[in-house]
Amino acid sequence: MLLGLGIVLGVAGIGFLCWLLLLCAVYAAPLFVAAMVCTMLYDHAMMSGAHAVLAGIGAGIMVLVLGQAILASTRNPVLRITVSLLLALPAALAGFGMTLGFSGLGDMGAIPAYIFATFGALCVGGAAWTRLCAIQLA
Incomplete structure (x- = not known):
């Protein structure tokens, strides 16, 4: 009974994190x-901790606003595809890392884990590229 509940809650938790x-x-x-x-501003002693965070x-807000603008x-499709791919590439890397971490939870070999992680990255x-391409002209 408790084992089944643990399995169901584990799958639900992983599903929630994927969503x-x-x-x-x-x-x-x-x-x-x-x-x-x-990290760069704090490590090179250019700013204190709070100033580096701000x-x-x-900078993150500027990248988000500039990309969406x-x-x-x-209307140039080459520019739209380039910006969408530049913004979606870190999402693919995050997807790779997360699915590789999920595959490490189980007892999976190295090759199937990397295949699973590649599928997760894709x-x-x-999904990120589709959402970015869906931004319509103002």
Whole structure:
């Protein structure tokens, strides 16, 4: 009884985390930029901790707004595809890491784990790219 409940709750928890990853995949690139700016400014002693965090948040917001503004204002398909792919690539990397971590929870070999992680990266990156391409012109 308890074993069955644990299995059901475990599958539901993994399903919830996958849904959350697909929902938030569009914001992977701004989060990555924010983390990199914050780390760079703090590690090189350019700013204190709070100032580096605020600068990182500002850089992430700027990437998000700039990317969505380009997608919402341009008609050039090459530029739209390029910006969408640049914003979806970090989402695909996050999907790869998350599915590789999920496959590490079980007793899976290395080759099937990487195949599963590649499939997860394609799914998450594809979902992010689809959501970004759906942004219509203003």
